Amino acid sequence: MTIAALTKPWQALSYGFLDASAKRELRRKMLKAIAVPGCQMPYASREVPMARGWGTGGLQVTLTLLRPSSVVKVIDQGADDSVNAASIRSFLSKVSGATETWDTTAATILQSRHRIPEERLRADQVLVLQVPNPEPLRPVEPNMSIARQMHADADYGRLWLILYEQIVRSGRVMQGAAYPSLVNGRHVMTPSPIPRWDVPKLHMAQHLTFLSAGREKRLYAVPPFTRVEPLVFSDIPYQVEDHAALTCHRSGLRGYFMNEIPQDDGSAQFELSDSHLGIKAIRQAEGSAVEIGPTWYENGKMPQ
């Protein structure tokens, strides 16, 4: 018997780019992460054809979840057409045969950084968030071994210290993104760099969310219908960005998270951060048969 007889015939790539053992590793850790919501699971993060820090963690989770019938949407800062989002999306469809889409309601897997789409996600959709720094305790405990002990003991008192000092220095909570949140009443997670506006969307959501950090080799999950509560003081309520009264100058939509566009005359205009929602609204206004799904925020407010 020769070695050649024992090996499989040469193939250009495995299905979904990652080899079977890499996918098995990810699947195991993803199941574990679902079993203990918000708890960071270490995993063997593989090399993917992208630099660490560009979404390799999210990419590995997405590659593991993909099948030919999947429909993938990838957004970067809310936009489908940015270079990073477009290349990740085309890579995903190339290695798996999945369909590409920009439409939130049509997608089955959504990979994102910085934003959760404004249209409500359903139970049959999976959100994958790319996380640069998965450790919420890093600002207060630089020693990661001790931080892990603090997670085990649910010793989260120091996280309020960050908020305390922001209020002392600036009069309000300045945590703009990655707002530490308590998942299922047990583990505090950092919900990747999504703005405060998006954190309530994770609370008791119908969809499954994976958060994965490729460089830090940690992944965690928010299963459907799980409590996600941002840390707050009992006498200072949680506040989202005050974008409720802003109007998008292109689509005319109001009450969503906006990007500020500085103008030549020094003033500023706003446009929807969720770019495809804006595109849909414009098409609808032009008379095309486009359906905008139900949104999390209604009239700038998140119904409780």
Place this chain on the structure above:
Amino acid sequence: MIAIDTALALQAPQLMTTPPLLTMAGVSRRYGDVVALQDVSATVYPGEVLGIVGESGSGKSTLLRMMNLEDTPDAGDYRLALPDLSGNLFDLDRFARRMLCATRIGIVYQNPHLGLLMKHTSSGNVAERLLIAGERSFATLRGRAREALGASEFPLERMDARPIELSGGMQQRVQLAKAIALEPALLLLDEPTTGLDVSVQALVLDTLKRLQRDRAITMVIVSHDLGVIRTMADRVMVMRRGRVVEQGLADQIFQDPQHEYTQQLVHAKL
């Protein structure tokens, strides 16, 4: 009741009618070949200040670390007479230890870097104690941090400065405020004034004295400086090479030292 291994050492006078707050018995600890503590016993009564003196390496700081549950001895028993506590505290798990240390025991270290988060605000350092104990109201945190810093005579206009920007004496005051924020049953002071110049040292000792008088806090103070011990302590324990060689009322020890080493120590004071 107090086990003393030297015949020369005096039994502590049993004037107190209340039961002791802190009882340590037969604590031994070795680090490799080094004997840090050998069968040490100690008793502290409520409202009392116990001074521990001894040369460097005599085990006094190790003993204090044991009292703060930072280290576990090879053998020994440690009890605090507090309402909801029973049994040997060395048997507590990490979680219970941390809660006990945060809520019932305050500590001031010689080196402020050990006790403070240097890059956070001073008031935040005090608030951290309250946060660990579960306080979640910003107004209460702010108010109680101000109160504790005021009680340790910290200038309140600097309460939001970072300890790293403060002088050594101020840093010790922040540590003290942090230690007393939750009104602990026991306050441990590990060389609290070492490294401060004499005038600042006097001010810090004044604050400690006043706190002791106003709040009747039970204190254990470790120092190699007999002056500090003489000012603060009601009762003194002399340690050498991991053993207690003598203990008694402060005046007794300073006026009429019995053990050879204590005599040397008292007479060597300039």
